[in-house]
Amino acid sequence: xxxxxxxxxxxxxxxxxxxxxxxxxxxxxxxxxxxxxxxxxxxxxxxxxxxxxxxxxxxxxxxxxxxxxxxxxxxxxxxxxxxxxxxxxxxxxxxxxxxxxxxxxxxxxxxxxxxxxxxxxxxxxxxxxxxxxxxxxxxxxxxxxxxxxxxxxxxxxxxxxxxxxxxxxxxxxxxxxxxxxxxxxxxxxxxxxxxxxxxx
Numbered sequence: 001x002x003x004x005x006x007x008x009x010x011x012x013x014x015x016x017x018x019x020x021x022x023x024x025x026x027x028x029x030x031x032x033x034x035x036x037x038x039x040x041x042x043x044x045x046x047x048x049x050x051x052x053x054x055x056x057x058x059x060x061x062x063x064x065x066x067x068x069x070x071x072x073x074x075x076x077x078x079x080x081x082x083x084x085x086x087x088x089x090x091x092x093x094x095x096x097x098x099x100x101x102x103x104x105x106x107x108x109x110x111x112x113x114x115x116x117x118x119x120x121x122x123x124x125x126x127x128x129x130x131x132x133x134x135x136x137x138x139x140x141x142x143x144x145x146x147x148x149x150x151x152x153x154x155x156x157x158x159x160x161x162x163x164x165x166x167x168x169x170x171x172x173x174x175x176x177x178x179x180x181x182x183x184x185x186x187x188x189x190x191x192x193x194x195x196x197x198x199x200x
Contacts, residue, residue, distance in 0.1 A: 002062050009062065010188035012055025015048040016080055017120065017181025020173035022048065035091065042087040042098050049084030056080060063134070072130035076123040082116045114169050117177070121149040124180050131187070141183050148176045 022044050029040065036043035056077040064070045090098025096108040125145035128138045152172040 005062055006059055007188050009055045009059035010184050012051050013059065013076075014052070014181040014184035014188075015055070016045065016052035016083065017177040017184070019045045019048045019177070021178055024174070037091060039091055039098075042090040046084055046087035049080055049087060052080050053077065053084060067130060067133050069130040069133065072126040076120065076127045079116050079119045079123050083120070086113055086116065118149075118152065118169070118172065121145050121152070121172075121176060121180055124183070125149065128183070128187070138187075141187065144183060145180055148172070148179060152176050 020041075023041050026040060026044070030038070032038055033040065033043045036046075056073060060070055060073045060077070086097040089096070090113075098109060098113050122145065125142050128141040128145060131138050131141075152168050
């Protein structure tokens, strides 16, 4: 049973990483969303963030008695929770939460709307590292996550002081996050699992 629960959890965790792609795909949708109005960006990040939160919680609960370093998944959970809550509060407090795409970002927007989504990459590296007790080789997953973190770190140290929409960050949303999401789906498919070890 744990095998199927963890498979579903992997898929659920990946959801938030595809948020911006969903936002682009639904670009022609102009109807108002209850509570969020026309703010599809916040609505999508919120709903997919909820799914990912549930996925991380279920996964960590299923491995806490089997994997000593299960707690390395907690930073990922915290980051997803912050991103999700930020998206929820953005319609009410746009100057503090969320990430406005019109270039009028405040320092608070950049802190919780850009830094925390960015941290999903290095925290995913920690998450994958904790799985080394379950899998033969997760180095490729860790290296990809760290590589994405380094590649887009400029959005933190160069563009944030400008208080403007970061081009590097937008590329991270379009390419970096989906690549990490794909890692969770690949793990779900059994990447790096020896034949004598089962996911559950």
